Amino acid sequence: xxxxxxxxxxxxxxxxxxxxxxxxxxxxxxxxxxxxxxxxxxxxxxxxxxxxxxxxxxxxxxxxxxxxxxxxxxxxxxxxxxxxxxxxxxxxxxxxxxxxxxxxxxxxxxxxxxxxxxxxxxxxxxxxxxxxxxxxxxxxxxxxxxxxxxxxxxxxxxxxxxxxxxxxxxxxxxxxxxxxxxxxxxxxxxxxxxxxxxxxxxxxxxxxxxxxxxxxxxxxxxxxxxxxxxxxxxxxxxxxxxxxxxxxxxxxxxxxxxxxxxxxxxxxxxxxxxxxxxxxxxxxxxxxx
Amino acid sequence: xxxxxxxxxxxxxxxxxxxxxxxxxxxxxxxxxxxxxxxxxxxxxxxxxxxxxxxxxxxxxxxxxxxxxxxxxxxxxxxxxxxxxxxxxxxxxxxxxxxxxxxxxxxxxxxxxxxxxxxxxxxxxxxxxxxxxxxxxxxxxxxxxxxxxxxxxxxxxxxxxxxxxxxxxxxxxxxxxxxxxxxxxxxxxxxxxxxxxxxxxxxxxxxxxxxxxxxxxxxxxxxxxxxxxxxxxxxxxxxxxxxxxxxxxxxxxxxxxxxxxxxxxxxxxxxxxxxxxxxxxxxxxxxxxxxxxxxxxxxxxxxxxxxxxxxxxxxxxxxxxxxxxxxxxxxxxxxxxxxxxxxxxxxxxxxxxxxxxxxxxxxxxxxxxxxxxxxxxxxxx
Numbered sequence: 092x093x094x095x096x097x098x099x100x101x102x103x104x105x106x107x108x109x110x111x112x113x114x115x116x117x118x119x120x121x122x123x124x125x126x127x128x129x130x131x132x133x134x135x136x137x138x139x140x141x142x143x144x145x146x147x148x149x150x151x152x153x154x155x156x157x158x159x160x161x162x163x164x165x166x167x168x169x170x171x172x173x174x175x176x177x178x179x180x181x182x183x184x185x186x187x188x189x190x191x192x193x194x195x196x197x198x199x200x201x202x203x204x205x206x207x208x209x210x211x212x213x214x215x216x217x218x219x220x221x222x223x224x225x226x227x228x229x230x231x232x233x234x235x236x237x238x239x240x241x242x243x244x245x246x247x248x249x250x251x252x253x254x255x256x257x258x259x260x261x262x263x264x265x266x267x268x269x270x271x272x273x274x275x276x277x278x279x280x281x282x283x284x285x286x287x288x289x290x291x292x293x294x295x296x297x298x299x300x301x302x303x304x305x306x307x308x309x310x311x312x313x314x315x316x317x318x319x320x321x322x323x324x325x326x327x328x329x330x331x332x333x334x335x336x337x338x339x340x341x342x343x344x345x346x347x348x349x350x351x352x353x354x355x356x357x358x359x360x361x362x363x364x365x366x367x368x369x370x371x372x373x374x375x376x377x378x379x380x
Numbered sequence: 381x382x383x384x385x386x387x388x389x390x391x392x393x394x395x396x397x398x399x400x401x402x403x404x405x406x407x408x409x410x411x412x413x414x415x416x417x418x419x420x421x422x423x424x425x426x427x428x429x430x431x432x433x434x435x436x437x438x439x440x441x442x443x444x445x446x447x448x449x450x451x452x453x454x455x456x457x458x459x460x461x462x463x464x465x466x467x468x469x470x471x472x473x474x475x476x477x478x479x480x481x482x483x484x485x486x487x488x489x490x491x492x493x494x495x496x497x498x499x500x501x502x503x504x505x506x507x508x509x510x511x512x513x514x515x516x517x518x519x520x521x522x523x524x525x526x527x528x529x530x531x532x533x534x535x536x537x538x539x540x541x542x543x544x545x546x547x548x549x550x551x552x553x554x555x556x557x558x559x560x561x562x563x564x565x566x567x568x569x570x571x572x573x574x575x576x577x578x579x580x581x582x583x584x585x586x587x588x589x590x591x592x593x594x595x596x597x598x599x600x601x602x603x604x605x606x607x608x609x610x611x612x613x614x615x616x617x618x619x620x621x622x623x624x625x626x627x628x629x630x631x632x633x634x635x636x637x638x639x640x641x642x643x644x645x646x647x648x649x650x651x652x653x654x655x656x657x658x659x660x661x662x663x664x665x666x667x668x669x670x671x672x673x674x675x676x677x678x679x680x681x682x683x684x685x686x687x688x689x690x691x692x693x694x695x696x697x698x699x700x701x702x703x704x705x706x707x708x709x710x711x712x713x714x715x716x717x718x719x720x721x722x723x724x725x726x727x728x729x730x731x732x733x734x735x736x737x738x739x740x741x742x743x744x745x746x747x748x749x750x751x752x753x754x755x756x757x758x759x760x761x
Contacts, residue, residue, distance in 0.1 A: 167596065190593045192591055192594035192597075193564070193593060193594070194523075194561070194591065194594065197486070197491060198523045198524055201522065201523045201524050202524060205524070216692075228692075230691075230692040230693065230723060232723075233692075233722065244638065245636060245637060245638025245639065246636050246638065246692070247634075247635050247636025247639040247690050247692060247694075248638030248639045248642055249638070250692045250722060251639060251642075251690050251721070251748070254690070254721065273488050274488065274491055298638065300637075300638055300641060301641070303488045303489065304488070304489050308489065325641040325642040326641040326644075326645070327645045328645050328647075328648045328654070329641060329657075330624075333624050335657055336622045336636075336637025336640060336657065336659040337638075338592075338593070339488075340637055340641065344506070366646070367748055368747075368748075
């Protein structure tokens with residue numbers, strides 16, 4: 092088992108003929124992901140890495156039996172692309188695109204909720220169930236199958252953590268990058284619930300950062316979880332009022348500080364690591380032998 | 381993007397929201413002339429993109445033009461919480477009968493716009509919400525439906541807006557919501573919204589912040605870019621780099637916002653302080669590395685540099701090439717610590733080991749912790 096994606100996942104790439112879309116289509120295929128279709132309006136009939144390209148999502152769904160979409164469409168058109176996927180009945184949409192306007196994301200997240208579609212992202216690296224499927228831009232080579240679920244607002248930092256775990260022989264069930272934007276489709280609490288229900292996941296790493304209050308909300312839920320969770324919060328030394336790379340990584344007034352998040356996690360009995368090595372140490376201690 | 385009071389008010393006025401007929405002065409003389417035009421009695425207000433200026437002494441009520449000149453001179457020489465005052469807004473003193481609060485912002489946790497109305501205006505709204513919660517109404521709006529008439533009424537009644545003002549207040553709320561939508565705002569705030577002697581509701585103050593991701597829809601917007609205040613931040617923006625100037629002495633280059641934030645945290649754990657945040661992003665090519673490094677080298681506060689890259693999509697050999705081109709072309713006087721891990725890290729390290737570094741001190745580190753420690757030590761000299 093794993094969460095959200097596995098060997099049954101049949102992927103559509105929206106924006107497949109663009110530079111990023113084409114590059115990552117190749118990476119996903121190399122990893123073994125079933126990339127079965129692409130969409131770029133006006134380029135229907137072409138092929139990218141052997142994958143057939145369609146003009147509309149509906150056509151791709153009808154012809155290729157797609158159940159998951161990954162969006163590489165530029166920010167001005169990305170909200171429309173996500174809604175096209177939702178309307179075509181796709182149940183899981185992963186949006187990699189960064190810089191989508193907030194007002195559009197407010198509408199897209201509300202629409203996805205109303206239609207029962209799971210949206211991951213935007214501004215995220217996607218997700219991977221090692222050995223089964225990669226739907227994202229994560230470097231597949233550093234992952235290995237195993238019992239640890241990972242959920243993170245960051246990309247590269249997550250790779251550091253995964254690399255450390257894999258080097259120690261600790262594999263991962265699924266790793267979900269939920270994205271660095273303030274308005275995202277899937278939040279910590281949503282992924283934690285899935286990991287709690289997944290028989291293959293035995294422990295969870297949650298990598299948060301400054302900004303917003305999703306970590307605090309997640310901490311409340313963790314109190315009721317049976318599986319051990321290890322936390323990490325980046326941006327402890329970040330100044331207030333400044334966006335630290337991610338649009339969502341900003342301390343506004345009293346909200347979004349690292350202290351508040353660390354305190355909430357500690358209150359839920361979650362050990363919060365100070366370093367990346369320590370994350371791996373804490374996970375090692377908590378995994379059943 | 382944040383808007384100064386007068387910039388926000390210009391947008392409000394264009395949307396039909398009543399504002400006082402003030403003007404902006406850049407010098408005490410200009411302030412005097414405006415006060416004279418207004419008949420002497422006026423308010424002189426510092427224009428800074430931050431709250432709490434009243435408490436800091438950035439607002440003065442003056443009785444005549446001479447006093448306006450004097451107070452403008454004082455305020456224009458101020459720095460309010462790090463923001464030097466370049467402009468003052470001179471407005472006629474209002475005959476205030478009652479003060480309200482009206483705001484719309486994005487609630488991240490609920491993923492929806494929230495309308496906030498209060499019959500206790502002129503104060504910090506969060507404070508009012510704590511001390512007089514019965515006077516504050518919060519109504520969350522469905523992003524797909526927008527602002528509904530019943531929500532406007534409900535907000536007014538719950539906030540204890542006097543019955544005779546519910547109608548004009550409702551009309552104003554709809555105008556503010558239109559501004560919120562049309563400007564791609566993440567905050568529109570009027571505090572205080574005053575009932576003046578003439579019986580009209582007037583926006584005595586104005587605050588607005590818009591979404592930078594939507595700036596393509598507003599090419600002519602005039603606001604303050606709070607992410608590009610420092611000259612180095614402005615330069616970074618021109619180069620398309622994600623950079624924040626900080627107070628320390630260790631220059632930081634990394635890929636990925638989370639990784640760079642963690643690098644800053646590790647520098648502090650090692651007893652040092654970072655001079656900046658710089659994220660060269662995923663898939664960075666040698667040129668981005670070059671631009672980033674030259675920016676950091678131009679910062680006189682930087683005493684050592686830490687390059688911390690985990691190669692996923694980013695290839696470490698590209699990072700090494702960028703670094704080497706900087707070393708060949710620029711005068712590098714500060715020591716550099718490099719930590720490369722992940723995709724093509726070995727190739728990157730080999731490139732560095734084989735290169736002629738001139739007199740540049742370059743050290744490599746295996747782990748995150750070791751790299752931070754070395755960079756802090758080298759910054760101390």
